Amino acid sequence: MQILDWITCRRVERKEFTSLFCLVLLSIFTHAAAQAEQPGIQAAPTPFESSTLGTPAHDVAMAGTVQEVITTHTLGEPAGTQLVAEGPQGTFTASLGSALSDQVRQTLSPGTPVLVSGVMETINGKSYLVARKLSVAGGEVILRNQHGFLIHSQQRSQASANNSALSRGAK
Secondary structure (H helix, E strand, O other), rough: OOEEEEOOOOOEHHHHHHHHHHHHHHHHHHHHHHHHHOOOOOOOOOOOOOOOOOOOOHEEEEEEEEEEEEEEOOOOOOOOOEEEEEEOEEEEEEEEEOOOOHHHHOOOOOOOEEEEEEEEEEOOOOEEEEEEEEOOOOEEEEOOOOOOOOOOOHHHHHEEEEEEEHHHHHH
């Protein structure tokens, strides 16, 4: 049986095709084995994946006083705003995400009391409270939905407008 070789546009016997196929497989496996055996090269960090972030039943709440607000991104840390707070449980770092509004960010000054609820996760060897809710200055901000996805400030305002319209209609 003859098979058409699309590269050279000629017909190839089955034996030649099988040999070529085996060579391609061998080169793929050799390359993969060489990459795995190099001790000096570290693998790229794996993306953050949480199995409990989508389940609010696993949330913990931590109260504290703001010590520092970090807005610059460092490689190996979660993206977005980081909040370092001192509480009765000790110092903790809360990952507030990248969708925090400027208005909320401005209320997070050192010395401000906060209550953060979310899931404790270890990311690259450091513990973070991946925040779902943030209570600050008498208000509560929902940062992530029930599935653990960030809620952007525009979506928050639309959701609150829809909720107020629904409650007015229910009266």
